[in-house]
Every structure is written in C-alpha cells, then in structure tokens.
Amino acid sequence: MNGKVLEANVRALPGMACIDLTGEISAQAEDVLNQAYEQAMSTNPGTILLNFNGVEYINSTGIALILNLLVKAGRSHRKLYSYGLNDHYREIFRITRLSDFMRIFSDENAAMAAV
Amino acid sequence: MQEKWTELLHFSLPSQPGMERVAMERAAGALHGLLSDIALERLKTAVAEGTLNAIEHGNHFQEDLPVEVNIWYSPSAVRVNIIDQGGSQMIPESSVPDIDAKLAGLESTRGWGMFLIRNMVDEVRITGDGQRHTLELVSYRESNP
Numbered sequence: 674m675n676g677k678v679l680e681a682n683v684r685a686l687p688g689m690a691c692i693d694l695t696g697e698i699s700a701q702a703e704d705v706l707n708q709a710y711e712q713a714m715s716t717n718p719g720t721i722l723l724n725f726n727g728v729e730y731i732n733s734t735g736i737a738l739i740l741n742l743l744v745k746a747g748r749s750h751r752k753l754y755s756y757g758l759n760d761h762y763r764e765i766f767r768i769t770r771l772s773d774f775m776r777i778f779s780d781e782n783a784a785m786a787a788v
Numbered sequence: 789m790q791e792k793w794t795e796l797l798h799f800s801l802p803s804q805p806g807m808e809r810v811a812m813e814r815a816a817g818a819l820h821g822l823l824s825d826i827a828l829e830r831l832k833t834a835v836a837e838g839t840l841n842a843i844e845h846g847n848h849f850q851e852d853l854p855v856e857v858n859i860w861y862s863p864s865a866v867r868v869n870i871i872d873q874g875g876s877q878m879i880p881e882s883s884v885p886d887i888d889a890k891l892a893g894l895e896s897t898r899g900w901g902m903f904l905i906r907n908m909v910d911e912v913r914i915t916g917d918g919q920r921h922t923l924e925l926v927s928y929r930e931s932n933p
Binding site for chain 2: 697700701730732733734736737738740741743744747760761764765768769770771773774
C-alpha cells in the first residue's frame with residue numbers, strides 16, 4: 674500500500690515563496706519536496722514558507738527531508754518558515770527541535786506579517 | 789499487583805513500504821476510546837515508526853517476512869507489540885539526535901525513528917529471542933494530558 678503521494682504547489686507572495694503541501698511527507702516525498710524547493714528558489718525569495726495545511730502524515734524520514742530544506746536554506750542565507758501544522762505535529766517539531774530553527778505560524782497572514 | 793491484559797487485535801503485514809500507515813490506522817481503530825485524543829495521536833506515531841523500523845531494519849523490506857502487531861489493553865494502560873523476523877542482530881539503541889550537528893552537515897539528517905517512539909509513549913522495551921525482535925510500546929490510559 675502506498676499512502677497519498679505528496680503534491681506541492683509553489684506560489685509567490687510579497688518577499689517570499691510559499692510551497693503548499695498536500696499528502697504525506699515520507700520517503701516517497703523526497704523528489705517532490707526537493708523540486709518544489711528548487712522552483713521556489715528560482716524566484717530568489719528571502720524566505721520560503723511551507724504550508725502544511727494539507728499534510729496528513731509526517732514520519733521520521735519526513736522530518737529528515739524537512740531538515741534537509743533547513744540545511745539548504747541556511748546555506749543560501751534564506752529563512753524557512755511554516756504554518757498549518759496541527760497540534761500533534763507542532764509537538765513533534767518541538768520535541769525534535771525543528772521549531773528552534775524554523776518559525777511556525779498559525780496561518781499565512783501571520784507569517785507574512787513577520788517578513 | 790499483576791496487570792490483567794486483554795487482547796484487542798492481532799494482525800500481520802507484509803514488509804512493504806507504506807504498511808506502517810496500515811498498522812497505524814488499524815491500531816487507532818482498535819484503541820479508539822481507550823486513550824485521550826492526544827495520547828492516541830502519540831501512540832499512532834509510535835506504532836507507525838515501530839512498524840517502519842521492523843519493515844526496514846528488521847525484515848529488510850523482504851515482503852514475504854511478516855511484521856506482526858499485537859494490541860492489548862488493561863484498566864490502566866494499552867500495549868502494542870511490533871514483531872519482526874530480524875534474527876539475532878539486535879536493533880541498536882539510538883542516541884538522542886543532535887539537530888545542531890545535522891544542520892551543520894556533521895551527521896545524517898535521518899535517525900529520528902527511535903527518538904520519536906521514546907517521546908510518544910510511556911514505556912518502550914526491545915527484546916529478542918534470536919529469531920525475532922519485539923518492540924513493546926505502552927501508553928498509560930490516564931497520564932497523558
């Protein structure tokens with residue numbers, strides 16, 4: 674059985690690029706996630722915003738993939754923000770300390786206000 | 789006093805990618821109403837990660853090797869055993885992942901599975917009998933906020 678394959682849509686916002694994510698972030702999501710990140714980078718944004726509203730499941734490999742994006746963002750001196758995480762995944766981002774390095778907002782407007 | 793355990797569900801899954809989601813959903817269905825919503829979400833994550841470890845590190849993605857899942861409850865706790873056919877090689881105890889080292893490129897960004905499991909449930913035990921590994925997960929029914 675395969676779960677819902679991750680889909681990603683990139684759109685431009687003032688000062689940032691937003692990646693809308695839908696589906697599951699697991700090993701099968703690696704190519705989609707990386708391609709979306711590269712597409713977002715092509716507009717040379719100062720900040721990349723991950724929208725987790727449509728994400729149903731993130732596993733330990735998904736945590737590693739998100740961490741890879743943080744590494745890439747850091748190397749290019751860009752910020753990686755996020756919104757749309759439910760309480761359970763907020764807890765996981767806190768436990769893993771992802772949230773120490775990636776600001777988590779309640780919604781898109783709050784993230785845009787921080788840029 | 790000896791805990792009285794009642795079996796809720798027992799099933800086997802092939803060692804295929806994605807089966808951890810099946811294990812998670814079947815466990816959640818069986819345990820619905822026995823844990824708070826928060827505790828159930830945590831246990832679901834632990835079951836998914838434990839099953840993923842069994843498929844990947846225990847059975848090495850050999851589809852014909854089953855992952856067995858046994859679920860029990862007692863008045864004070866629920867217990868999920870996840871069993872692979874990993875032989876005599878014990879699953880190594882993982883250290884706490886160092887996110888600073890990972891971000892600095894000093895170690896792999898992977899390696900979160902056992903860390904997540906240990907943070908999602910109240911008790912974790914790993915045992916082996918030379919042929920099989922058993923990961924035992926216990927969540928207390930009233931301790932989780």
